Amino acid sequence: LPMTDTPQAGGAPQPPAPAVLALVADLLFGSRIRGTAAALGVAVQLVRSADELLDRARAAPPRLVLVDLEARAADPAGTIARLRAAPEGAGIPIVAFGAHVNRDAIEAARAAGATRVLARSAFVRELPGLLAHPPSA
Numbered sequence: 501l502p503m504t505d506t507p508q509a510g511g512a513p514q515p516p517a518p519a520v521l522a523l524v525a526d527l528l529f530g531s532r533i534r535g536t537a538a539a540l541g542v543a544v545q546l547v548r549s550a551d552e553l554l555d556r557a558r559a560a561p562p563r564l565v566l567v568d569l570e571a572r573a574a575d576p577a578g579t580i581a582r583l584r585a586a587p588e589g590a591g592i593p594i595v596a597f598g599a600h601v602n603r604d605a606i607e608a609a610r611a612a613g614a615t616r617v618l619a620r621s622a623f624v625r626e627l628p629g630l631l632a633h634p635p636s637a
Contacts, residue, residue, distance in 0.1 A: 521544075521562045522544055523550070524568045525570045525571035536627050557589060567597070569602060576609060577611070580596065594615050595630055
């Protein structure tokens, strides 16, 4: 017999949590992440703020978080630190990426607890592998 989604005792079935949460500033870059994820069959949710990322991670911890260091309005390093401080955030791999010339943001992301910090060019190159096989937190 085929398996179907049946409502649980509390209501309608919940959609699966995204495997990847991505905090991105640039919609075109977000589209690149979404397209790469779709080609691999990986569910990704793009978020625009630290609070949205943290709320979604608390509700259903993803297997990977991507943080764009150019998303300055979201305080990328602060967002990483807040996620790491949350009980559900300790074991989530966090990959931060940004312009290689933005040394302060790169160092701040490392200090805040990012699993890996990559220049944008390296991030683009490694994105399929990161999505398919997230690094260990």
